[in-house]
Amino acid sequence: MSHFGRSGPPDISDTYSLLILNITFRTTADDLFPLFDKYGKVVDIFIPKDRRTGDSRGFAFVRYKYADEAQKAVDRLDGRVVDGREITVQFAKYGPNAERIHKGRIVESAPRSGHRSRSRSPRRRHRDDHYRDRDYRRSRSRSHDRYERDRYRGKDRDSRRRSRSRSASPDYSKGRGRGRYDDDRRSVSRSISASPARRSPSTRKSPSPRKSPPRGESPDRRSRDGRSPSRRSVSPRGRLADSRSPSPQNSDVDE
């Protein structure tokens, strides 16, 4: 019983999952098993590993048979130094429905309320850029993410209506999907030459003393991607000619 996570998820309906964070990348289930097993009956331990390298991701899941034991382990092992690192033990949620699986079964992070301020150093959230490998897993499709996205779609509908004249364009590719590579590439070529503060819409201070007009242009629309069909955001090329006027002659006639 040393190799955990080899037979897939056992009967989680009768087990309590604990999430172990802040563990070293070298800590394995075998190292946590004796530690957690001492406080209760550990049913299974699973440590997500990289599919390519197989290295630990830095956190593990410990399944207990009883909640009282799990709670005890959380209270006793939370903040424990393992392998020179302070680990963080807390109840884990199995997916977005974790809190719905069984009220009082998996979800149980209540008795610890107001006492979770251990040593969570607010370190920089930014990580090395060259380490995009880890980003892929962080970007995991979050089930509940769909919710927000759905709402976005609703708003998008409005946007789409206006730009419906020129849809299905390569521009669509941009906007979502985290243009990391694109950004990086542009950054390198423009990081020095480009002005530091010029792309941010927030820095857009009013050049005139008069206040911004409440109507006329919605800031949110410009904030979305900064591309307005009615503005000169479009490429200098006569691309609007193909959709606006079939005649190349009227390219100049804009508005």
Add this chain to the structure above:
DNA sequence: GTTGAGCGTT
């Protein structure tokens, strides 16, 4: 060989 917020395998 590095890293350090977070939530997982059949």
